[in-house]
Amino acid sequence: MISMLQKHHQTKFSRGLLSFSLLALFTTSPSIVYSQTDTYPNRAITMTLPMAAGGTSDLVARMLAPALNEEFGQTVIIENRPGANGAIGEEFFSRAKPDGYNIMLESTSIATNPWMSKQTYDARKDFIPVILMASVPLVLVVNEKVPAKNLAEFIELAKKQPGKISYSSWGNGSIGHFAGESFKISAKVDILHVPYKSTAQSISDALAGQVNSVFPTLPLAIQHLKSGKIRALAVLSAKRSPMAPEIPTTAELGYPGLEIETWFGFFLPAKTPDAIVQKVYQVASKVIQRPEIKAKLEEQGFRMINSPPAEFAKYYQAEIARYGKIVKEANLKDAD
Incomplete structure (x- = not known):
């Protein structure tokens, strides 16, 4: 009889402890989460x-x-x-x-x-x-030795030499790569893609004339345009950039769908x-x-x-x- 009473009280105690534990979990967890986010960040x-x-x-x-x-x-x-x-x-x-x-x-x-x-x-x-x-928009730039002074001349040059005119990018799948491929589709030209491991390398070889062209972001292009080693033909956007208002857009040059940023x-x-x-x-x-x-x-x-x-x-x-x-x-x- 005593043993049965002990078991009964033990069972009630265990259930009570479980209920208390669950109650504590549900009432304290939100505050734990709150304290973690409320003190964020507390380190580097x-x-x-x-x-x-x-x-x-x-x-x-x-x-x-x-x-x-x-x-x-x-x-x-x-x-x-x-x-x-x-x-x-x-x-x-x-x-x-x-x-x-x-x-x-x-x-x-x-x-x-x-x-x-x-x-x-x-x-x-x-x-x-x-x-x-x-x-930020991308811009088509060509090496100074490329005999094309504007976008129309560059497209004409590319059509005369299918697969010969090259453009660099900072890797397969990069936005520079997609800009080049979008340009090929819009202008109906065949130009050669030359991928590099970094943006700096792709621009460096365009400056050196190892490749004919590249599609960098406008800020990177601006850094090198003053050197005279590259020439900007068009900004791939709908509106001219206040940073370089002298560079025409692909939209105004007859390619309104060619907007890559x-x-x-x-x-x-x-x-x-x-x-x-x-x-x-x-x-x-x-x-x-x-x-x-x-x-x-x-x-x-x-x-x-x-x-x-x-x-x-x-x-x-x-x-x-x-x-x-x-x-x-x-x-x-x-x-x-």
Whole structure:
């Protein structure tokens, strides 16, 4: 009888303890999550940059870093992880902890890579688009020795020598590669693609005359136009850039559909708490709206955007689909 009573009390005690434990779990868990996000960040943040030093992404990252340090109240460490048009850095970032201490600054390449390389991650699902900050148009430039003074002459030259005129890019699947292929489709010409491992290399060989042309971002082109070693034929956009109003657009030259720009935004790993996503968005948005930073970016030809997470996510998925259509139309493969 005593034994049965003991078992009865033990059972009631166990049930009571379980109920208390569950109650404690459900009542304390939200506060635990809250405290983790409320104190974010409390240590250094790594900014993964899937591109090499010297490119436009690197330029943007180093322009924003000091202000990000101030707004976060923590050091933001830039870590370049270049290779395979950003796919190496993206793969690394896809395995990062979703705690907000690793953010990625990426460009349009993240939307082209799914179509041009075999990936161990899913670019559509493994990243959270946080903020679309700005974009900048690409520009067609040719080496000084190319006997074409304008876009019409360049197209005529290319048609007379199919497969002979070359253009460089910073890798298969890069936005420079897609600009070249889009140009081939629009102008109905056959020009040779020569891929390099970095933006700096692709521009360097265009300057040296190893390749005939290249499609860099406008800020990078401007740096070299004054040397006289390259000549700008057209900005791949609908409107002329205030940074270089003398360069005509592809739209006004008869190719309104040939508009290629590269955009820049921050991403976080999938499953990052929404409170942290919003925090990073608020900080980044505040930084790019600083008058001195906004002025610097606009002076270099950037168009400010500042899209929040939901809006950026929709745009990002549309961009992936858009470049998929170009891949199909141009019959592109990884080796192209």
